[in-house]
Amino acid sequence: MPKLDLALVPVKTGSIYPEPYAAMVKGRSSLRLGEAGGLTQFGVNLVTLEPGAMSSLRHWHRHEDEFVMITEGECVMVQDAGETLMRAGDCAAFPAGSTDGHHFLNRTDRPARFLVVGTKAPAEVATYSDVDLMVHIGGGAARFTYKDGSDWDGPR
């Protein structure tokens, strides 16, 4: 039956970011609901941000559309132009190739949750707005570089 038993979906913590960036998303966890339900064309994750946590480094996707709906609590969405308060039921869309990076911060004292959907493109490049970092994803591997394309070897 395709109704998902969320209690059986593994809770994913941690990050593929190199340090010191991985430590910056401490307090974030997610349930990979789409994968749990056998979907392959797009990912659907239910993300929990503990008080003080951030969803990711601020970023944008070159090839993948992304959509977010806040499902519980509230978050601050940060973009180039500043901050937007997002409450349960609020939605945001991030078209592939739009260079206005985003992330979500939980500045409240209770957990916040959001559903995030993203295309699973054969290859993807994400660019991090506020640090000299990009990630190139393809063939099951992730390679981090500086924005000049050279291999990442520590913050600069």
Next chain:
Amino acid sequence: MPKLDLALVPVKTGSIYPEPYAAMVKGRSSLRLGEAGGLTQFGVNLVTLEPGAMSSLRHWHRHEDEFVMITEGECVMVQDAGETLMRAGDCAAFPAGSTDGHHFLNRTDRPARFLVVGTKAPAEVATYSDVDLMVHIGGGAARFTYKDGSDWDGPR
């Protein structure tokens, strides 16, 4: 800013189904949130079912993954094996090509809402489980046929 103002998103009613099937989804309306946000790779619709309404004919997709999260109220999900009660926060996934058709019914006395995500494949075929009907979508057009592939010309 990509936070969507849901009050500005047009409310879509009606159906592309031929009669008598279009009348069966009376009481269903939706906000095309993904399109409102400029997304092209998958659709994201926030669907409202008034009391007594159904989401669609029971169907399955040949090429497109589909994902649903109930966001308000409760619905009955119907599949080959029977009915499953779905409450706010419950999720279901329908992988492309899985032939177990589904739809959602609101048997309560208040509106129910769900978020539904579906890939936008270049071409798609949906098959309706309980009636002799299929739809072939591509090139901006939808063609309804019987399950033997011949042009639809009334219920049989």
